[in-house]
Amino acid sequence: MQYYKYLLLFCFLASALSSAQNKLITLEDIWNDGTFRTERLDALHSMNNGQEYSVLNLDRDNGMTTIDVYDYKTLEKVKTLVNSSAIKDLNYFTNYTFSDDENQVLLATEEAAIFRRSTLAKYYVYNVKSETLLLVAEDKIQEPTFSPNGKMVAYGLNNNLYIKDLASGKTTQVTADGVKNKIINGITDWVYEEEFGFVRAFEWNADSDKIAFIRFDETAVPEFSMDVYGKDLYQTQNVFKYPKAGEANAIVSLHVYDLKKNETQAVTVDKTYSDFYIPRIEWTNDPEVLSAQYMNRHQDALDLWLVNAKTKEATLTIAETDKAYVDVTDNLTFLKDNSIIWTSEKDGYNHIYHYTKKGKLINQVTKGNWEVTNYYGYDEETDKIYYQSVENGSINRDVYSIKLDGTDKQRLSKAQGTNNADFSADFTYFINTYSSATTPPLYTLNDASNGDVIKTIKDNAEVLEVVSEYKIVPKEFSTIRVNGNDLNMWTIKPADFDANKEYPLFMYQYSGPGSQQVANRWNVANDYWYQMLAQKGYIVACVDGRGTGLKGADFKKVTQNELGKYELEDQIEAAKQLGQRPYIDEARIGIWGWSYGGFMSSNALFKGNDVFKMAIAVAPVTSWRFYDSIYTERYMTTPQENASGYDDNSPINHVDKLKGDFLLIHGTGDDNVHVQNTMRMVEALIQADKQFEWMIYPDKNHGIYGGNTRLHLYKKMTNFIDRTLGDKIGTTSVKMEAVKVKG
Template structure:
């Protein structure tokens, strides 16, 4: 029947029961039908009480950097629109301002290298004259303006350059850069992935010096990946990758004098086998701060280096019985005293130190975690930060005086709040969501948190989702038989019947300091979980020991034994859930990606009497295969801790497999190498175990592109339906 009268159609809709409402599909989820509206690339200005947003016009396929007023939210100006420049025909990928905010560095035609790094065509846009000029002929990395706005430093083919804006000429700072040998001013693979930064150089406050890190990775072992592409013969991608216990790049610190054209190597002292995870100039133009940490990453020095003499001085030392986390929270105040964050009292908190390194005060304290540092208002003496004071699954924004008094909660709604402050700290744009409220953007007073104005919401998405009658995410604290109290959530079918028995599909990540049980809006996986709930499954997630935001002791208990306590907690949680009257304990499965894949693999092996099936995507199967910085932070080296590596690696427990196991990997995963899966496959074969597996050619750790995610999630859904 192709035609139904409108009146009859409306009547049918009116009498349809809730269970007959729309069902989620993978095509909808991965087709972008539930995409959120965002304020893309939101940046607060520093010279005026304004902010910018990178807006996309889908109709014209163009980008615009638009300027708005913080107080009124009114659009003040369009600084640049890509449709007006043929050089930007492929759009604006990102932008940064010069210090005087009169110029922009525009990136276009970007090409991704690894997780954070990319090369692009970069242009300088003069906002006043509305002119666009290219910085370099080729695609370059990480360009930044000098403090006096006259120059731009950038990296090209492992060397540093300085471009003079007025003369439009570039001078080469380093000349020894060479692929897979020497890198100047840009991090190597392992620094980028594990210390989460790419630009390893920094301009000083007067624009006359550049500090940079040089990486000598000559002796670092190489890793190669076949790239199959579309040509007759595949090619090999070869790059330096230090696995646990192997040689790291040798790092050294240098300061380039722009006016003199000379470079000075800084003698940092008697450090051996160390990392330089951060460099940052202080407010004193001739004083550079440098963080140096030992290979075990449990002993960190904050150094101040005199740029003229090259003399370093240890200002602060941080030690930990397990490891010290690296952050970007170091902030220098006008008098060069500084803000530092530390877990030294058992929770992550804010500290104020004099420029000499003497502790002035611990600003925040309590059995909760400071999760983001936003800034200091020198007019009022207030510090602004985000924390878990309202529960470890929530985030709120607070202000507190530099002396640790007069704390005020600025965000009234329970869920996940984050802030972008105006340059005068009079207002902030709050980004809020919860498991029941999609992301909203609102303007608030920084004095008392009162809402001034709504900016953007996703009510249209919420209305659209009402047609699907989606199940809700129920938060709880799950207590195992061993007494562990763990944050958890559960998604039950909308027509849940407590007298029925349901299969349970568990999801987790479980990596050190991570969190999956958090009160925010849906990601793509959440829609998938709700789709599974619509099809009769209960989906559950438990954050076991080793995860974050519940204090250092809870997080660091897994030190030197990754995969022991976390796996124990997932198995025990599954046993607890299996005793619920409405759960079929014989039908419990588990899924995870990356560290979560390592976990789900271990769970079906060590918990073979609990889990009926498991899916592992891009898993580590032996920590000996993973990189030095991450693995040794939590495990020390294999030479020092062989049993910690071997006892908890899935590859050594394949003989225990009883249930159904699906193993998935991308062949071009530069992070967790496909070697992990290939060696696991061979171990399973030699143990005569049956299992399912899939390799995605030329896909990296994210396994995406085109229809890839749709095909992948279809495969996993079918596996769940068949095996669980």
């Protein structure tokens, strides 16, 4: 009942918006003051007993960090496990990881970012029982990981792999050939980190006597350099290996280090392809059997191999192929009998499958014209799989349970919107994070057997009260029929919207393969910016066109070999249709996007010059020839094989079509989409004698943030929108009669 009380409160506050709204959102509210910041649970970890969970708490006033343990049933704090202020030589920590037995904790401090996911940090092992602290290494290290028995920590340092014995303090260097920009052991290279989404490329086996790791030989990979301007008299350079589409990748190899024998042996499998990736490795429950996923360079074949570390025998267990590409699965699970749970799009939608340990299909667990979007785990005791899916509409997320044989499916989440679960170790409880376009994140404790809410943990009611003071209009969700498809769309209209007036339209999109921007969830920072623009008199809309995700493989993969073609056709046609609505001024339609979205907004302005009056492109890819091998070739193959696909759809080749107003923005420290993209676009625009505006942010990465940067960026974009679309806001419509005639 308490849960529904809070939902009623949210509904009451939402209904009060119409009478209470009067304050106008400012950019300072969004980017400086944290006015709309929500509370969350940081670094949530379910304890082994299944009855308690831990979270990281930061007390800014007293300058201390704690790991606090809470009881699931009562939600009361049981104890403070670690308190930085009570530990000598440790002022604070920013992350933590338990050993398997939870008697030790790895604490990270002095963290420094390398790329998107990778960091260097000082790490300490805190012994919970003895309350002692041990520094893992004098240097800042990467990805320290407890052995399953808790006696050792393996980590990466200077491209080599090390193991520290926690009892003796002895450190063993596993590899010695690591050299920057040449050889990396156990840590991924730039392109693996960015596109396969992981940094730690080593894994302990269950007996803690072997480590499997991937070795990257980057010697032949071309280097990319970025000037770092900093504050010194002379700039420095950041030089790193970056394989662009069609260029040489790192040569990867799989190895197993035997701690007892103090020797490393290479693993070989009988692949049918020579140029390949190893995007995942994981030991099975058998300490002698390692699993490794191999993928060909085209990424249309993914093979799961099981390797016996003793005999070196490698068995191909599951082989997936696709006419476009196969997504790497993060949902590989080995059950006690070493049978396999695996997710795949093989029937046209992402679903859960159960295989024997030899790779024979037992059954397809989930079925339907909808996607499984997260796999939470399998409970041996109840024979239930827990997962998240879009069964309740592609803009929503719900939590479900189902028997391993595909029977007895239950919807565990109750409210429509976005639900995400974090289960206790024994699957007795789950903490559900729920939000919708009108409800801020609501954290509840739920019974995993039926989904019933036991208690509310955090409700963010204060945020909704703050929001209720502002002139905010909820998003309108709908679909729009474009090029034979019903596309998901949201729209934000001014609070004083008058259907007899005409408004400028400002469109946002990302459009990248498998992405989604139209989702029933609580606001991110940009949503408040769109509300601010609506307060000024703009209509803001977002359409997820072909190529985006969660509507089946055919819808997502239609863009294969033609990135930017069908997505662009959908944005142009959607803009045309919206422009025909009597309350939208078809002469004042703009579009913007970031990264892939910047690629798209540039293309929209150039190729759709009779539809779009203006565009903003932030950190755009301007030619797919400039982007990395793994991402680009997944969808385009190589430039050598598909030159027309690369060139026909890259905006740098269509600058001569520019008619409207164009704002181009980039950070010079962008290691992902290099500023080279913008520099080459600028030169092309100049040589085509096209006027445009641009803004460069020194040393800022792909996110373009830090200090006052975001505020400056959004002021720049807002002023540009006002200047190019903002005239005649709210004028009386002259299209009403014409639309009526059309019926």
